[in-house]
Amino acid sequence: MRILFTGGGTLGPVTPLLALYEYLCDHSSLxxxxxxxxxxxxxxxxxxxxxxRIIQIRIFAGKIRRYIxxxxxxxxxxxxxxxxxxxxxILRFRPTVVVNAGSFVGVGVVWAAWFVGIPVVALQLxxxxxxxxxxxxxxxxxxxxxxxxxxxxxxxxxxxxxxxxVRKSVSATATRICQPGELQRLRAQHGIYDTLxxxxxxxxxxxxxxLNARARELAQDGKDxxxxxxxxxKGKEITVAENKMYHQFSFVDDFASIAACADIVVxxxxxxxxSELVVLGKPMILIPIPDSHQVDNALFCEKKGxxxxxxxxxxxxxxxxxxxxxxxxxxxxxAEFVHNMRTLFPSNAAARMAEIL
Numbered sequence: 001m002r003i004l005f006t007g008g009g010t011l012g013p014v015t016p017l018l019a020l021y022e023y024l025c026d027h028s029s030l031x032x033x034x035x036x037x038x039x040x041x042x043x044x045x046x047x048x049x050x051x052x053r054i055i056q057i058r059i060f061a062g063k064i065r066r067y068i069x070x071x072x073x074x075x076x077x078x079x080x081x082x083x084x085x086x087x088x089x090i091l092r093f094r095p096t097v098v099v100n101a102g103s104f105v106g107v108g109v110v111w112a113a114w115f116v117g118i119p120v121v122a123l124q125l126x127x128x129x130x131x132x133x134x135x136x137x138x139x140x141x142x143x144x145x146x147x148x149x150x151x152x153x154x155x156x157x158x159x160x161x162x163x164x165x166v167r168k169s170v171s172a173t174a175t176r177i178c179q180p181g182e183l184q185r186l187r188a189q190h191g192i193y194d195t196l197x198x199x200x201x202x203x204x205x206x207x208x209x210x211l212n213a214r215a216r217e218l219a220q221d222g223k224d225x226x227x228x229x230x231x232x233x234k235g236k237e238i239t240v241a242e243n244k245m246y247h248q249f250s251f252v253d254d255f256a257s258i259a260a261c262a263d264i265v266v267x268x269x270x271x272x273x274x275s276e277l278v279v280l281g282k283p284m285i286l287i288p289i290p291d292s293h294q295v296d297n298a299l300f301c302e303k304k305g306x307x308x309x310x311x312x313x314x315x316x317x318x319x320x321x322x323x324x325x326x327x328x329x330x331x332x333x334x335a336e337f338v339h340n341m342r343t344l345f346p347s348n349a350a351a352r353m354a355e356i357l
Contacts, residue, residue, distance in 0.1 A: 001024070001028060001031065001032075001033050001034070001096050001097075001357070002034045002035075002036075002093065002094060002095045002096045003021075003024065003033060003034070003035050003036075003095055003096060003097055003098075003099060003357070004035070004036050004037070004038065004090065004093060004095035004097070004098045004099070004109075004113070004118075005017045005021065005035060005036070005037045005038070005054070005098075005099050005100075005101075006037070006038045006039070006086075006098065006099070006100050006101075006103070006105060006106040006109040006110070007037075007039065007045065007100065007101040007102070007103040007105065007106055008039030008040040008043040008044075008045035008046075008061075008103055008105050009039075009040045009043045009045070009061065009103050009104060009105055010043070010044065010045075010103070010204060010270070011044055011045060011048065011204060011272065012101075012103075012125065012204065012270040012271065012272040012273070013101030013102055013103040013106075013123070013125065013272065014039075014045045014048060014049070014101070014272070015048070015166075015167060015272045015276065016101060016123060016125065016164050016165045016166070016272055016275070016349075017099060017101050017123070017165075018048060018049070018052065018167055019165035019166050019167040019168070019170075019349075019350055020099065020165045020350050020353055020354070021033070021035055021052060021054065022167060022168050022350070023165065023350035023351065023353075023354055024350075024354055024357070027351070027354060028354070035052075035053075035054045035055065036054065036055035036056075036057055036089070036093045036095070037049050037054050037055065037056055037057065038057045038058075038059055038086055038089060038105065038106075038109050039056070039057070039058060039059075039105055040058065040059075040061050040105050041058045041059070041060065041061075042058075043105075044234065044251070046058075047251065047253060048253065051253065055093070057089050059082045059085040059086055059089070059105065059108070059109075060078040060079075060081045060082040060085060061078060061079070061082050061104055061105035061107075061108070079107060079108055080108075082105070082108035082109075083108035083111055083112055084112075085108075086108050086109040086111075086112040086113075087112040087115065087116070090109075090112050090113055090116060090118060091116065095113075095118055096118075097118065097119050097120070097121060097357055098110065098113040098118055098119070098120045098121070099120075099121050099122075099123065099353075099357070100120060100121070100122050100123070100132075100133075100136065100140070101122075101123040101125065102122065102123065102124060102125060102126070102130035102132045102133045103130075103132055104131075104132050106132055106136070107132050107135050107136055110122075110136040110139050110140065111136065111139060113139070114139035119141040120136070120139055120140045120141055121140065121141060121142045121143075121144060121353070121356060121357060122136065122137075122140040122142070122143045122144065123143075123144045123146075123162075123164075123353070124143055124144065124145045124146065124150050124151070124154065125146050125150070125164060125270075125271035125272060126146075126150060126270075126271050126293045126294075126296065126297055127147075127149050127150050127293070127296040127297050127299075127300045128293040128296040128297075129150075129153045129154070130293065137154070140158070141158065142158055142159075142160060142356050143155075143158055143159045143160070144159075144160055144161075144162040144352070144353055144356065145159055145160070145161050145162065146161075146162075146163060146164045146271055146275070146345055147161065147163070147300075147344060147345050147346070148161055149300055160352070160356060161346060162346065162349045162352040162353050162356070163275075163345040163346035163347060163348070163349030163352065164271060164272070164275035164345050164349050165349045165350035165353060166275055166276055166279050166349070166350075167256075167276070169254060169256050170255075170256040170276045170279050170280065171279055172256075173256040173257060173260045173280065174256075174260070174279050174280050174281065176260070177260045177280075183260070183261070186257060186260055186261055187261045189257075190229065190247060190258070190261060191247055192227055192229075192247070192261065196224075196225070196226055196227055196245075197225075197226040197227070197263040197264070197328050198226065198227040198229060198261050198262045198263050199226050199227065199228055199229070199262060199263065199264055199265075199266060199324055199328075200228075200229045200230075200231070200258060200259055200261070200262035200264075200265045200266070200267075200282075201214070201215045201218075201228060201229070201230045201231070201265075201266045201267070202230075202231040202255075202258075202259075202265065202266075202267045202268075202273075203231070203232075203233055203267070203268055204233070204267070204268055204270060204273060208233070208268055208289075209236070210287070210312055210315075211266065211267075211268070211287065212230075212232050212233070212236060212238055214266075214315065214317055214320055215228060215230040215232075215238075215246075216238050216240055217317040218317060218320070218321060219240045219241075219243050219245070219246040220240060220241055220243070221317065221321070223321065224243075224245045225325065226245070226263075226324070226325075226328065227245050227246075227247065228245060228246050228247065229247045229249070229258055229261060229262060230246065230247065230248050230249065231249045231250075231251070231252060231255075231258065232248060232249070232250050233250065233251065234250050234251040235250070236250070237250050255273075255276065256276065256280060259276070259277060259280050259282055260280055260282075262282055263282075263283070263328060263334075264282065264283045264284070264285065264324060264327055264328060264334075265277055265282045265283070265284050265285070266284075266285045266287065266320070266324070267284065267285075267286065267287070268286070268287065268288055268289060268294055269286040269287075269288035269289075269294035269295070269297040269298040269301070269309075270294060270297070271297055274286075274297065274301065274307075274344070275344075275345060277341075278306075278341045278342065278344055278345065281338045281341065282338075283307070283308075283327060283334050283337040283338065284301065284306070284307040284308070284337070284341075285307065285308045285310055285320075285323060285324065285327070286298040286301060286302075286307050286308065286309050286310065287310050287311075287312050287315050288309075288312070289312075290311070290312050290313065300344075301344065304340055304343060304344055305336060305337070305340040306337055306340040306341040306343070306344055307337065307341075308323060308327065310323060
């Protein structure tokens with residue numbers, strides 16, 4: 001099987017497709033899997049993709065925004081150019097199938113694949129349909145939805161509810177921390193030796209300035225009631241006065257090993273991250289990007305009793321600390337979160353998608 005993946009710009013659409021690739025390599029009944037990946041020119045996706053035997057192809061990508069922006073006058077030209085770049089690489093690689101996870105770089109790729117008759121499978125992660133998947137809806141043979149709520153806006157005859165594939169490293173880490181003493185050993189590897197609670201704050205692979213600011217303020221407010229593990233995003237490191245309770249990482253290839261240390265995770269509301277935290281069984285406080293598809297994701301998780309949704313407009317440092325400490329104190333609520341998280345997505349997502357491919 002020759003498979004072409006496309007996605008990038010952020011890590012949200014990348015990790016589920018890498019999980020699918022891992023599964024295909026381990027279980028494919030169609031012989032050897034040869035894969036290529038078309039992504040953005042300078043996105044964070046390559047730091048992860050480079051760990052796999054996948055051909056890397058970088059193209060121009062125009063992001064069509066739903067709001068007024070001067071970039072909407074320029075980006076269509078990048079999209080147009082990216083289409084012809086994708087067409088060239090598709091004709092060279094000759095994939096059996098193209099898999100797109102809804103990122104803007106995939107729009108031109110899907111159009112090019114449809115133009116030459118290559119079937120496309122789309123993965124719809126978010127509750128609100130991504131604009132990229134809307135623009136490529138007519139060109140996709142199958143749409144794999146993360147959950148029933150994510151499938152509602154798509155044609156029933158072409159939509160399958162599969163769940164979200166999760167990387168093997170995440171599942172392995174989830175199994176590891178269930179063993180006696182392993183959680184303590186993992187925390188010690190990151191400089192945490194006491195028994196105080198651990199809070200992870202992460203804005204994803206590209207970072208989030210809002211969460212970075214809250215993490216800095218929490219680390220400097222003088223209330224050392226919990227450790228803060230903080231993933232800032234590459235190039236977005238912050239300066240904090242020396243504090244043994246604060247542990248900073250600019251970017252991590254193995255997100256699972258960091259997240260596994262946490263008692264609770266404060267993060268944005270991308271479905272790729274949420275799906276990995278579900279497997280790790282980590283209670284979540286979701287602070288989505290305002291007025292974005294992430295708000296729908298956060299509301300969905302809160303409605304299911306699987307997370308706390310906190311609007312960025314009210315998430316002051318004091319209020320965030322109050323919410324964190326309230327969740328940490330309530331062991332029953334933490335256990336309820338973990339139980340309800342298991343109901344968010346169907347299991348065996350990679351196997352379901354592999355059957356479709």
